[in-house]
Amino acid sequence: MSTTRKVILVTGASAGIGKEFVKVLLADGHTVYGAARRVENMMDIQQLGAKVLPLDVTNDESMVQTVQTVLTEQGRIDVLINSAGFGLNAAFEDVSMADARYQFEVNVFGLARLSQLVLPAMRQQQAGKIINISSIAGRMPSPFAAWYHASKHAVEAISDSMRIELQPFGIQVVLIEPGSVKSEWGGIAIDNALKHSGNGPYQDMVRGYVATVRDMDARASEPAVIARLVKKAIDSRRPRIRYVGGFMAKPLLLIHKLLPARLFDALLASQIKPKKP
Numbered sequence: 001m002s003t004t005r006k007v008i009l010v011t012g013a014s015a016g017i018g019k020e021f022v023k024v025l026l027a028d029g030h031t032v033y034g035a036a037r038r039v040e041n042m043m044d045i046q047q048l049g050a051k052v053l054p055l056d057v058t059n060d061e062s063m064v065q066t067v068q069t070v071l072t073e074q075g076r077i078d079v080l081i082n083s084a085g086f087g088l089n090a091a092f093e094d095v096s097m098a099d100a101r102y103q104f105e106v107n108v109f110g111l112a113r114l115s116q117l118v119l120p121a122m123r124q125q126q127a128g129k130i131i132n133i134s135s136i137a138g139r140m141p142s143p144f145a146a147w148y149h150a151s152k153h154a155v156e157a158i159s160d161s162m163r164i165e166l167q168p169f170g171i172q173v174v175l176i177e178p179g180s181v182k183s184e185w186g187g188i189a190i191d192n193a194l195k196h197s198g199n200g201p202y203q204d205m206v207r208g209y210v211a212t213v214r215d216m217d218a219r220a221s222e223p224a225v226i227a228r229l230v231k232k233a234i235d236s237r238r239p240r241i242r243y244v245g246g247f248m249a250k251p252l253l254l255i256h257k258l259l260p261a262r263l264f265d266a267l268l269a270s271q272i273k274p275k276k277p
Contacts, residue, residue, distance in 0.1 A: 007074045012084035014041035016183030020223035057110025067117040082111040083133045087148040089189040090196030107151035126170040140256040174233045179249025186217035208272040221246045
């Protein structure tokens with residue numbers, strides 16, 4: 001286990017697990033930069049010692065400026081945690097191509113571009129870690145989230161390719177795959193599903209979907225569960241390729257692995273049947 005204090009950049013630090021990552025890593029004595037669009041929501045972590053930066057992961061100039069600021073102030077970046085992301089939840093038919101592209105801009109292209117930007121410095125150091133926050137959604141399907149799942153599948157593939165390419169330079173790539181975690185995610189998913197698909201041909205299934213999401217949210221794990229996995233990945237000299245945690249994450253992945261596809265489809269379909277009053 002490494003006890004070296006590191007310079008760490010965390011995206012999506014204004015809420016949820018991203019903010020929790022900052023808190024846990026500050027407590028370990030690391031120099032932590034929290035970056036997000038909603039700077040006003042990061043004043044609490046700034047008071048704890050975080051260095052707060054504005055960041056829009058859909059804007060290249062913003063991403064370049066963020067990385068340059070950290071390198072100018074610290075001379076290095078030891079760890080990048082790509083935590084920024086959101087879920088576009090609705091029936092596949094009801095999602096516009098503009099919205100689908102934006103889902104990928106945030107969840108995939110922002111992550112990829114920031115990784116590109118930190119790599120020259122990490123290669124020069126001959127060391128570094130890129131920790132990509134994926135999801136169990138990157139390894140299994142579910143209804144009313146096709147574009148979100150597609151984005152996380154992309155994160156998984158990009159990370160696997162990066163890991164092999166970067167190993168000769170001493171740079172490690174780690175995937176974190178949360179299950180259900182308490183955050184803004186569930187509320188946003190419900191709002192999107194109702195907005196896009198709540199009054200059309202999918203409305204009955206959407207009601208079942210919303211009920212299932214609310215039930216999962218009520219039993220979701222605390223963000224600290226995922227923060228502990230990130231801490232393990234940072235502290236370990238040879239971290240795992242994937243860390244899985246959060247409510248129902250491991251059981252769902254196991255069921256998906258063991259069940260034939262049609263049976264797994266039937267299981268998911270049962271979760272979006274309209275719930276009786």
